[in-house]
Amino acid sequence: MATHLRSVGKKCTVIGGSGFLGQHMVEQLLEKGYMVNVFDIQKRFENDRVQFFLGDLCDKEALLPALQGVSVAFHCASPAPSSDNRELFYKVNFMGTKAVIEACKEAGVQKLVLTSSASVVFEGTDIKNGSEDLPYAKNPIDYYTETKILQEKEVLSANDPCNNFFTTAIRPHGIFGPRDPQLVPILIQAAKSGKMKFIIGDGKNLVDFTYVENVVHGHILAAENLQKDSPLCGKAFHITNDEPVPFWAFMSRILTGLNYDPPKYHIPYWLAYYLALFLSLVLWLLSPLVTIKPTFTLMRVALAGTFHYYSCERAKRDMGYKPVVSLDEAIDRTLQSYPHLRQAKA
Numbered sequence: 001m002a003t004h005l006r007s008v009g010k011k012c013t014v015i016g017g018s019g020f021l022g023q024h025m026v027e028q029l030l031e032k033g034y035m036v037n038v039f040d041i042q043k044r045f046e047n048d049r050v051q052f053f054l055g056d057l058c059d060k061e062a063l064l065p066a067l068q069g070v071s072v073a074f075h076c077a078s079p080a081p082s083s084d085n086r087e088l089f090y091k092v093n094f095m096g097t098k099a100v101i102e103a104c105k106e107a108g109v110q111k112l113v114l115t116s117s118a119s120v121v122f123e124g125t126d127i128k129n130g131s132e133d134l135p136y137a138k139n140p141i142d143y144y145t146e147t148k149i150l151q152e153k154e155v156l157s158a159n160d161p162c163n164n165f166f167t168t169a170i171r172p173h174g175i176f177g178p179r180d181p182q183l184v185p186i187l188i189q190a191a192k193s194g195k196m197k198f199i200i201g202d203g204k205n206l207v208d209f210t211y212v213e214n215v216v217h218g219h220i221l222a223a224e225n226l227q228k229d230s231p232l233c234g235k236a237f238h239i240t241n242d243e244p245v246p247f248w249a250f251m252s253r254i255l256t257g258l259n260y261d262p263p264k265y266h267i268p269y270w271l272a273y274y275l276a277l278f279l280s281l282v283l284w285l286l287s288p289l290v291t292i293k294p295t296f297t298l299m300r301v302a303l304a305g306t307f308h309y310y311s312c313e314r315a316k317r318d319m320g321y322k323p324v325v326s327l328d329e330a331i332d333r334t335l336q337s338y339p340h341l342r343q344a345k346a
């Protein structure tokens with residue numbers, strides 16, 4: 001109730017509001033009484049209560065109309081990690097984020113909440129209950145992560161209380177839920193083509209998978225607690241389900257829930273890693289002739305074979321965060337939302 005009263009009459013803009021996370025953000029913000037603008041390069045849904053602004057976030061002039069009269073901007077736009085396009089990541093995540101910051105300041109937006117990623121500290125080695133104090137990855141595992149680091153640094157250093165401009169970053173990890181175009185669809189595609197037979201490593205590595213509604217909840221709490229002298233100013237926060245789970249148990253639960261066999265043969269982590277490295281070299285050599293998107297990338301193998309779970313104590317302490325949907329419930333809801341990916345029983 002208190003949250004609802006505080007949010008009445010608030011106007012916000014969701015940059016990237018047509019995306020997976022963005023659409024869920026829009027739905028919950030509307031439910032909480034916010035007036036919502038969406039700025040995105042594409043329009044992917046219809047809603048009379050939302051004002052759409054189509055454009056590229058790299059263009060400050062295009063952003064300005066979407067930010068007029070707005071007190072909070074949520075920036076959750078990014079090229080898809082699978083696009084593997086170095087120039088595009090740099091242009092949108094780094095240069096584009098600079099344009100977002102400039103446009104927010106020019107339009108008089110007071111709060112900017114960035115969707116960063118817990119992967120900004122991940123280098124392919126184990127992280128157990130990692131806090132936000134871990135250093136940024138010195139050797140980020142892919143271009144996407146490299147530019148998420150640049151982006152987060154840019155947003156956090158733009159925090160400027162003297163000019164009434166406050167910034168914060170949310171670092172989710174492994175977002176999943178209805179309409180996710182990435183995790184479940186890629187997994188099922190791999191299963192359909194017979195590539196999900198192997199468990200990389202011993203299968204005991206714990207990781208975070210975070211239900212999209214919890215991620216949205218974290219963003220809204222961040223916006224509502226971001227103000228002068230608050231501990232959120234210029235800081236990053238992990239938002240997770242706070243229930244780390246073995247990577248392969250989670251994958252198996254999704255696969256069996258959609259009637260696919262779970263992987264059962266183990267291959268050593270080092271073997272999968274060198275195979276993915278060899279594959280990426282071959283694809284790089286072939287790249288002038290043909291473009292192939294491999295299922296097993298170095299990033300995916302590293303994520304599948306190591307521990308990577310994070311503490312969300314800082315978010316609990318500074319913004320009163322607590323997951324609103326448990327992992328069990330989240331998996332059930334997600335499975336129910338993909339009837340078209342379910343394999344008919346033989």
Ligand SMILES: NC(=O)c1ccc[n+]([C@@H]2O[C@H](COP(=O)([O-])OP(=O)(O)OC[C@H]3O[C@@H](n4cnc5c(N)ncnc54)[C@H](O)[C@@H]3O)[C@@H](O)[C@H]2O)c1
Nearest residue numbers: 016018019020021040041056057076077078115117174175
């Ligand atoms: N999905 C995950 O597991 C995950 C985990 C951690 C962090 N994140 C971050 O969360 C955010 C949202 O991710 P998502 O999974 O919803 O991705 P998504 O691809 O579904 O949505 C991204 C949106 O950004 C828009 N966009 C891309 N380039 C743009 C541009 N130049 N101008 C305007 N709009 C543009 C796209 O059209 C799309 O609607 C991203 O910043 C991503 O880095 C995602």
Ligand SMILES: CC(C)CCC[C@@H](C)[C@H]1CC[C@H]2C3=C(CC[C@]12C)[C@@]1(C)CC[C@H](O)[C@@H](C(=O)O)[C@@H]1CC3
Nearest residue numbers: 081117118119172173174175183186187190300304
């Ligand atoms: C070995 C396979 C074929 C497993 C297939 C599942 C993968 C497609 C997903 C498992 C973990 C996912 C993940 C991401 C993408 C999809 C997976 C690799 C991210 C890299 C997407 C971008 C986010 O910023 C990352 C984050 O920090 O949360 C994701 C990490 C997990």
